[in-house]
Amino acid sequence: MSEGFFAGDKPHNPLEGAVFAAGAGPELQLAVGDDCARLSLRIAPAHLDRAIGAFGFDIPSKIGEMSSGAQRSALCLGPDEWLLMAPESEREKITAGFAEIGAQTSHSLVDVGHRTVAIDISGPASAMVLNAGCPLDLENMAVGACARTILDKAEVVLMKLEGEYYRLETVRSFAEFVWKFLSTAGREFEQCRDKTRVTGL
Amino acid sequence: MLLIKCPYCQQERAEVEFSYAGEAHIERPSDPAALSDAEWEAYLFLRSNPRGTHFERWYHIHGCGRYFNAVRDTVTDNFVRTYPAGMPRPSVHDIDDAKT
Ligand SMILES: [Zn+2]
Numbered sequence: 001m002s003e004g005f006f007a008g009d010k011p012h013n014p015l016e017g018a019v020f021a022a023g024a025g026p027e028l029q030l031a032v033g034d035d036c037a038r039l040s041l042r043i044a045p046a047h048l049d050r051a052i053g054a055f056g057f058d059i060p061s062k063i064g065e066m067s068s069g070a071q072r073s074a075l076c077l078g079p080d081e082w083l084l085m086a087p088e089s090e091r092e093k094i095t096a097g098f099a100e101i102g103a104q105t106s107h108s109l110v111d112v113g114h115r116t117v118a119i120d121i122s123g124p125a126s127a128m129v130l131n132a133g134c135p136l137d138l139e140n141m142a143v144g145a146c147a148r149t150i151l152d153k154a155e156v157v158l159m160k161l162e163g164e165y166y167r168l169e170t171v172r173s174f175a176e177f178v179w180k181f182l183s184t185a186g187r188e189f190e191q192c193r194d195k196t197r198v199t200g201l
Numbered sequence: 202m203l204l205i206k207c208p209y210c211q212q213e214r215a216e217v218e219f220s221y222a223g224e225a226h227i228e229r230p231s232d233p234a235a236l237s238d239a240e241w242e243a244y245l246f247l248r249s250n251p252r253g254t255h256f257e258r259w260y261h262i263h264g265c266g267r268y269f270n271a272v273r274d275t276v277t278d279n280f281v282r283t284y285p286a287g288m289p290r291p292s293v294h295d296i297d298d299a300k301t
Contacts, residue, residue, distance in 0.1 A: 063209060063210050063211070063265055064210060064212070077265065077266070078209065078264075078265035078266045078267060079209050079265060079267060081265070081266065135202060135214070135215030135217055135218065136214075136215075147210075147264070148263065148264055148265070148266070149214075149218060149263055149264065150217055150218055150263040155263050
């Protein structure tokens with residue numbers, strides 16, 4: 001990789017400094033998520049216990065489930081695919097842990113941190129705004145659940161962190177589109193609210 | 202919105218998350234060189250295209266990223282059932298059971 005492609009080791013974030021100001025109502029907040037280490041893990045489900053040992057934290061085995069703690073989280077996205085996340089400072093420790101089991105357990109661990117941008121969506125209107133482009137049944141999605149899905153034309157990974165707090169991860173080149181899509185949907189919601197079409201929120 | 206149950210995710214998910222991938226249970230010949238042109242043509246191009254029960258492949262492209270098989274009625278567009286790739290074609294009996 002040519003030097004200077006990334007400013008130091010910090011990935012370029014196309015949403016840096018982006019602020020959602022439409023209406024500035026309490027119903028919807030959009031915020032650019034903090035950078036973190038993100039690793040895509042592929043391993044045979046039968047060897048998941050070894051991955052848990054290497055990661056030093058629980059990794060769920062059921063698609064759509066997520067384990068999360070202060071220093072680690074793991075999302076099960078497919079039958080043999082996981083997204084592991086941790087603070088940037090923990091990256092080396094995690095990759096070293098997996099390197100140790102590499103000789104006995106074939107797996108792949110790919111750093112996808114530089115390709116990914118996170119957006120936090122919160123407030124009473126968050127599900128409605130997400131549903132403007134995402135077909136998931138968010139009302140019935142459990143807190144702590146996750147899914148890879150689609151938002152309009154962009155593939156995203158969605159996590160429901162609290163009842164009205166979602167985190168969405170998408171690839172960097174889609175980030176501006178996703179941000180604008182959510183902003184537009186948010187403004188539409190504000191207009192609906194002003195016309196009192198949406199009540200009880 | 203057409204919902205399709207992914208046998209891996211074990212959830213009914215919207216059709217926009219999926220992509221169609223042709224007829225299912227078409228096995229690649231193990232020795233293509235031994236085939237006649239007609240047999241190779243049949244493998245590559247000839248499909249059953251039935252009116253009614255159809256066995257087909259679907260790809261949960263914007264989900265778990267896996268291919269699976271489905272039994273779909275081409276007249277009603279009803280997904281009778283879905284099952285993981287690699288499993289045998291469901292019998293008529295299985296299909297009738299799934300319909301009721
Ligand atoms: Zn799936």
